[in-house]
Amino acid sequence: MTAHTWWLLLxxxxxxxxxxxxINSRLRVHPFxxxxxxxxxxxxxxxxxxxxxxxxxxxxxxxxxxxVGVTLALGAMLGRLLSDSGATDAIARALVARAEPRRLPWLxxxxxxxxxxxxxxxxxxxxxxxxxxxxxxxxEEHGGAKGSPYVLxxxxxxxxxxxxxxxxxxxxxxxxxMTGLHADxxxxxxxxxxxxxxxxxxxxxxYARWIAPRLPDVAPDAELVAQFTGAERQxxxxxxxxxxxxxxxxxxxxxxxxxxxxxxxxxxxLVPVVLMLLRTLAETVLDESSGLGAALVFAxxxxxxxxxxxVFALGVTMVGxxxxxxxxxxxxxxxxxxxxxxxxxxxxxxxxxxxxGGGAFKQVLQDSGIGDAIASAAEGAHIxxxxxxxxxxxxxxLTTGSATVGIVSATGxxxxxxxxxxxxxxxxxxxxxxxxxxxxxxxxxxxxxLVKESFGxxxxxxxxxxxxxxxxxxxxxxxxxxxxxxxx
Numbered sequence: 001m002t003a004h005t006w007w008l009l010l011x012x013x014x015x016x017x018x019x020x021x022x023i024n025s026r027l028r029v030h031p032f033x034x035x036x037x038x039x040x041x042x043x044x045x046x047x048x049x050x051x052x053x054x055x056x057x058x059x060x061x062x063x064x065x066x067x068v069g070v071t072l073a074l075g076a077m078l079g080r081l082l083s084d085s086g087a088t089d090a091i092a093r094a095l096v097a098r099a100e101p102r103r104l105p106w107l108x109x110x111x112x113x114x115x116x117x118x119x120x121x122x123x124x125x126x127x128x129x130x131x132x133x134x135x136x137x138x139x140e141e142h143g144g145a146k147g148s149p150y151v152l153x154x155x156x157x158x159x160x161x162x163x164x165x166x167x168x169x170x171x172x173x174x175x176x177x178m179t180g181l182h183a184d185x186x187x188x189x190x191x192x193x194x195x196x197x198x199x200x201x202x203x204x205x206x207y208a209r210w211i212a213p214r215l216p217d218v219a220p221d222a223e224l225v226a227q228f229t230g231a232e233r234q235x236x237x238x239x240x241x242x243x244x245x246x247x248x249x250x251x252x253x254x255x256x257x258x259x260x261x262x263x264x265x266x267x268x269x270l271v272p273v274v275l276m277l278l279r280t281l282a283e284t285v286l287d288e289s290s291g292l293g294a295a296l297v298f299a300x301x302x303x304x305x306x307x308x309x310x311v312f313a314l315g316v317t318m319v320g321x322x323x324x325x326x327x328x329x330x331x332x333x334x335x336x337x338x339x340x341x342x343x344x345x346x347x348x349x350x351x352x353x354x355x356x357g358g359g360a361f362k363q364v365l366q367d368s369g370i371g372d373a374i375a376s377a378a379e380g381a382h383i384x385x386x387x388x389x390x391x392x393x394x395x396x397x398l399t400t401g402s403a404t405v406g407i408v409s410a411t412g413x414x415x416x417x418x419x420x421x422x423x424x425x426x427x428x429x430x431x432x433x434x435x436x437x438x439x440x441x442x443x444x445x446x447x448x449x450l451v452k453e454s455f456g457x458x459x460x461x462x463x464x465x466x467x468x469x470x471x472x473x474x475x476x477x478x479x480x481x482x483x484x485x486x487x488x
Contacts, residue, residue, distance in 0.1 A: 008046055008373035012365070012413070015042040019409070020399045031405050032350070035357030039364045046368035053364065060363025061356035064408075068179055069352055072172050073345060074306035078272070079119040080344035081313040083127050084337070085320045087265035091115060093131065094262040104135060105205040109156030113200060116164035117269050120171070121447055124161040129454060132157060133225045147213035150220060150455050151465060155211065158451060158469045159204030162441075166403065166434040167199075167477055168192040170272060170302055172348075173407040174434045176355050180362055180411035181418060183426035185302060186280020189273065191427045195435075195480035203472035211464060218465075220456040261319075268316045272309035276300045351404055358408020362415065371416035385425070386432045386485055389414040390478045393436030401445055403437035410436065428481045435477025441470040 015038050022034035029037070036057065043053040081087075091114055111131065116124045132153045139149035146152075169175045169188060178188050279300020286293030298304060317337060365371045389410050397406030410433045418426050441448055442463070447470075452462035 005373045005376055008368075008370045009377055011042060011045045012370050012374065014045075016396070016409070019405075020396075023400045023402070023405070030350075030353075031400065031402050032353035032357040035354065035361050035405070035409075039357070039361045042361070042370070043364045043368050046364075046370055048364070048368040052367065056363045056367040057360040060360040062359075063363070064176065064179065064359025065352065065356045068172065068175050068355055071170060071175060071302045071306050072348055072352065072355075074303070074310050075170050075172075075272075076120075076344045076348045077341045078306060078310045078313050079123055080340055081310065081317050081337075082115075082119075082265070082268055083123070084340050085265075085268075085313070085317040087268050087313070087316055087320075089127075089131070090262045090265040091269065101139065104139070105152055105156045105208050108132065108135070108153045109160045109200060109204040112157040112160035113164065113196075114266065114269055116161045117168075117273055119161075121161045121165040122450055124165075125157060125447075125450060125454070128157050128161075133220065137225060147211075147216045148218040149212070151215050151218050152208050152212040154451070154455055155208035155465060155469055156200075156204035158466060159207070159473060160200050162438050162447075162470050163196045163200050163203070163473050163477070166438040166473070167196055167431050168434075169276070170306055172351055172355060173404055173437060174430055175302065176358065176404075177407055177411045177430040177433045178427075180359075180408070180415050181426045181429055183430050184280070184423075185276055185300070186283070187424065188427040188430050189276055190280065191424070191481075191484055192431050194484065195431050195477055199435075199473055199476040199480060202476055203469050207469060207472060211468070215461055215464060218455055218457055218461055220454060224454070224456075264316050264319065268309065268313045271312045272302075272305040275305040275308060276302065279305075354402065354404045355408055358405065358412065361409060362412025365412050366416065371412075374413060374416055384482075385414055385417045386429055386481050387478070388417070389429050390432040390436035390474075390481075393433045394439045394474065397437040397445075398440045398442070403445070406437040407433055424487065425485065428485050432478055432481040435474045435481070437474075438470045438477070439474030440467065442467050 018041065019034055019038045022029040022037065023031055039057055039060075040053065043056065044050070048056065083089075091111060108128070108131070112124065112128055115127060119127065132150065136149035136153050139152075165171050166173055169178055169185065169192070174188070174192065177183070178185065275296075277300075278296050282290075282293040282296035282300070286296070299308065314337075365374075392413055393406040393410035395406075396409050397403045400406065414429065414433070418429065443449070443459075448462060448466050451457070451466040452459070455462075455465070457465065
């Protein structure tokens, strides 16, 4: 640890403080702009030549967006297609169609887990709200829950959606971390699922059973419930009865026929994940000269896998429209589908910019020598890299209000610690960083307010649900990653 190394570490500390200040101060600088400004300042302070600094920023932003941007755009369009076609609705309702009351939190969590594969947290929750509200309303009528049924069903959905959003590709945060750490896609998916399942169970249905009786007064606004469960949507079946049982349909409700078979809906959601996992299987089992292996490796590339999922979902949309037309309902026109896809891209524009800014920051840290200083300091302090990545992402997400900023910044800081990456440690670090970005989700996060307002909670109730659930997900995700690191 030379004097120059300490100077570079001081620069990094000031850079992080400046990033937090710019985003949280009265200036309210957009995270993308803040990341670029901090990147420039960091490079100059570290002594990187001005001519090279501009190239570092361009290379970092362009390289990261080149790896992640198109995949993320296809993922956003895939999620919108699945929502608009009724595919996600078909999956969710099929899971709860014949459920007993005690199984409903588990089934809602399972529905959110499947639906959350291609969808952002906020989008997935909005898609699931009609189902949650419909089933919770039936539970209220039949006395099937201790405490608030909205909490009992909402908590598992929050746990599943946030876990997938933070810890599994092809979501933008994990995908960005995977790219920055050179982690293997299939291995990251595998360990991510292994870490995600127990995390979702404990932070979802198990915690819901404990917290719901303690929040008996939580209930959304009656008008909001009516809006989400009105005549345009098919009501959920009565609790404990079959879809055709007496009481399964409230009077005056008219079923909404999506025209999407449940099997096709499930396939549309899982196509990208299956292709990515087949790629890993091919790389592990098949010979490099195998034509089948080459085809599976190509099909499992994130860009190709998401494109395949998008095309399949587009076909599902066409099938759904045709079935709706045959049953006397109006299907979606091509113009409506195109307008919906265009709208879906608007929602990710800011995320793409933040990811690009994070890539620029990462590249400047590397080219200016700060990355080497971080590696030297960590080696001397014997800090567990998985714990370090989790902690940095947690603190940056908490202080900036952006999980994406937490992930991309933490990735740039810890990337030098694992060299070329690619092994189990890199994949576990992706999971840990993503988990860290979820913790302590509070009033400076958009997701907190979405949950609070959707379920009609006050600040204390929202803290006991949204903040507590995502912090549980964060801690449990770290614990699982550390447990699996024993085998690294």
